[in-house]
Amino acid sequence: MTRRGGFYGCFASSGQVRHPLLSAASLPPLNFASPPFWAAAWSPDGDDTASAADGNRALLFQGELYNSRDLRRQLDAADDVPVPQLLLLAHARWSLDFVLRLEGLFALALRDKDSLHLYRDGSGAHSLYYTTQRRGQITFATHLGTLLRLPDTEKRLARRSLHEYLRFLDIAAPNTVFEEVFALEAGHLLTRTADGISQHQFDKNEVTPPPVPSFDEALNTLDDLLHNSVAHRLQHIDRPATFLSGGVDSSLICAVASRINPRIKAVTVGFENPQYDEAPIAHKVAAHLGIEHQTLRFARQDYLTAFETFQRQAEQPIADPAAPATLLAFDYCRERFGAVLDGSGADESTGMMPPRHVRVAVEYASLLPARLRRMIVGALRHLPGMAGYAPIFDFEHPAETMIRWHGFTRPEIEALCGEPVSLEHTHFFQTFARFPRNAHFKRSGALLDAMPGDRLHQAAAISGLRIRYPFWDKSVDSFIRSLPPDYRYRPAEPKRILRSLLARHVPRNLWDVPKHGFDFPLMEFLCAEDFCLVRRYLLQDGWERWQVLTPERVAEYGHRFMAGETRLMFRVWALIVLATWLEGHLD
Numbered sequence: 001m002t003r004r005g006g007f008y009g010c011f012a013s014s015g016q017v018r019h020p021l022l023s024a025a026s027l028p029p030l031n032f033a034s035p036p037f038w039a040a041a042w043s044p045d046g047d048d049t050a051s052a053a054d055g056n057r058a059l060l061f062q063g064e065l066y067n068s069r070d071l072r073r074q075l076d077a078a079d080d081v082p083v084p085q086l087l088l089l090a091h092a093r094w095s096l097d098f099v100l101r102l103e104g105l106f107a108l109a110l111r112d113k114d115s116l117h118l119y120r121d122g123s124g125a126h127s128l129y130y131t132t133q134r135r136g137q138i139t140f141a142t143h144l145g146t147l148l149r150l151p152d153t154e155k156r157l158a159r160r161s162l163h164e165y166l167r168f169l170d171i172a173a174p175n176t177v178f179e180e181v182f183a184l185e186a187g188h189l190l191t192r193t194a195d196g197i198s199q200h201q202f203d204k205n206e207v208t209p210p211p212v213p214s215f216d217e218a219l220n221t222l223d224d225l226l227h228n229s230v231a232h233r234l235q236h237i238d239r240p241a242t243f244l245s246g247g248v249d250s251s252l253i254c255a256v257a258s259r260i261n262p263r264i265k266a267v268t269v270g271f272e273n274p275q276y277d278e279a280p281i282a283h284k285v286a287a288h289l290g291i292e293h294q295t296l297r298f299a300r301q302d303y304l305t306a307f308e309t310f311q312r313q314a315e316q317p318i319a320d321p322a323a324p325a326t327l328l329a330f331d332y333c334r335e336r337f338g339a340v341l342d343g344s345g346a347d348e349s350t351g352m353m354p355p356r357h358v359r360v361a362v363e364y365a366s367l368l369p370a371r372l373r374r375m376i377v378g379a380l381r382h383l384p385g386m387a388g389y390a391p392i393f394d395f396e397h398p399a400e401t402m403i404r405w406h407g408f409t410r411p412e413i414e415a416l417c418g419e420p421v422s423l424e425h426t427h428f429f430q431t432f433a434r435f436p437r438n439a440h441f442k443r444s445g446a447l448l449d450a451m452p453g454d455r456l457h458q459a460a461a462i463s464g465l466r467i468r469y470p471f472w473d474k475s476v477d478s479f480i481r482s483l484p485p486d487y488r489y490r491p492a493e494p495k496r497i498l499r500s501l502l503a504r505h506v507p508r509n510l511w512d513v514p515k516h517g518f519d520f521p522l523m524e525f526l527c528a529e530d531f532c533l534v535r536r537y538l539l540q541d542g543w544e545r546w547q548v549l550t551p552e553r554v555a556e557y558g559h560r561f562m563a564g565e566t567r568l569m570f571r572v573w574a575l576i577v578l579a580t581w582l583e584g585h586l587d
Contacts, residue, residue, distance in 0.1 A: 009039030091112070105469070107127065125460070127183060133181075138192045233339070234257065246268070253471075317577050325520050330459045
């Protein structure tokens with residue numbers, strides 16, 4: 001397993017930038033070293049990281065650009081012009097709006113005279129971090145570890161980010177796990193000048209929507225857009241594959257890809273427990289499409305090894321239960337395929353309506369005083385047949401009803417951390433607050449956008465797998481978002497337009513069954529071998545050494561879970577993940 005290359009640098013709007021002692025940091029030499037700007041790019045074999053300079057401008061680029069041929073034609077550039085030089089030409093023609101014309105997965109840094117611009121495409125597949133710890137300058141890097149090794153960058157855990165992790169089981173940009181170190185949000189352009197730092201978000205919905213087509217017309221348009229998106233992402237790939245979970249998103253990508261390249265292979269991660277195993281559905285879909293299908297099944301020891309590898313190499317703690325299986329699948333595919341297609345991104349573009357009890361809780365129950373809600377919850381839990389209604393009232397903040405994993409509550413975090421806790425600074429809570437109480441569909445879609453997908457991005461970075469996401473194509477994403485909610489969602493038919501399009505290619509009876517997202521048998525994983533993971537990571541002395549959480553509280557959660565409190569599963573998992581990450585990054 002290997003981590004790809006990237007770039008890093010520093011910019012000061014005035015004065016001199018102290019040249020870094022790169023030998024001590026074990027980083028590559030600089031490409032641009034003219035104060036007030038220095039920067040470097042490094043690119044292991046097979047990685048797309050490069051740089052270019054032209055007078056007072058310099059550009060660093062990491063990632064893949066899928067529409068470079070179209071850009072060369074528009075700019076009358078030769079076919080052999082490197083991508084960074086091509087982007088400098090695009091900047092000269094279209095100014096900063098050139099980033100809107102780029103289609104791919106990438107991060108870039110552009111110095112233009114006395115200004116620095118940082119940009120990360122809307123998928124967030126490539127990270128870009130920055131800090132202003134040293135007054136008067138901004139330091140940036142595509143890898144968090146690289147940034148923290150650069151001069152004048154302190155490595156201190158951010159307590160507020162620790163609180164965020166314990167509540168959500170991950171940390172969303174712009175926050176990071178380290179103090180005064182920020183992640184540039186996907187789709188944001190950051191500009192640093194002598195006047196300070198400003199950011200602009202290229203809103204996914206800022207383009208004026210076209211006239212509403214009929215549903216059949218929308219299906220035809222989406223079919224064409226997806227076909228073009230997949231074709232772009234399969235260009236020059238000798239050994240293509242696609243992940244196939246058996247769900248609507250991955251099955252649709254698989255169906256489109258099989259028309260473009262009938263030799264493409266489908267890959268599914270299977271589990272012994274039929275509750276989690278989607279391989280039978282995936283096999284039926286692949287068989288109908290006439291493509292080869294491979295089912296990957298891993299042993300417990302494989303998952304244990306992958307779990308430790310992922311958390312020790314991940315830039316921040318990520319308690320997504322599917323992370324070990326994702327890394328194993330990515331590592332397997334890295335050795336066998338040139339690139340793999342993935343269906344991620346469809347959830348965000350199509351959106352979803354929250355369950356009825358969540359809508360009632362947000363729109364109505366949130367108006368009641370907290371004390372009255374607690375009294376109602378207590379009464380409902382003691383009334384026969386009424387306990388199921390308790391979640392409508394059982395929350396401290398209405399945003400909690402829409403969090404995807406059951407992390408620690410705010411009072412529990414205060415007890416673990418020994419300090420007051422507020423979550424108002426988190427991206428999730430701030431996104432929730434932007435919408436009126438009854439804007440359920442719009443709010444839900446925005447919250448899906450606000451949830452980080454770092455499991456995929458970190459697994460790709462660790463394994464080195466080239467993974468491509470057709471639903472993140474700007475034309476596909478913006479078209480789906482422009483459609484009326486009725487085209488995208490119906491109570492009995494979520495992802496309506498995707499389901500209807502898939503039915504054109506694969507008979508409904510093969511895939512239209514109750515489906516869950518790519519999941520992992522977490523309870524079995526935690527309880528196996530007499531709770532060995534719980535004992536190792538929650539009852540160890542490392543918590544005394546790290547001084548991050550109260551050791552007695554951590555151990556208490558371990559003992560309660562082993563005694564049968566299964567509702568603590570995600571809380572215990574979050575602590576195990578955090579301990580593994582701390583061992584790899586603090587010890």
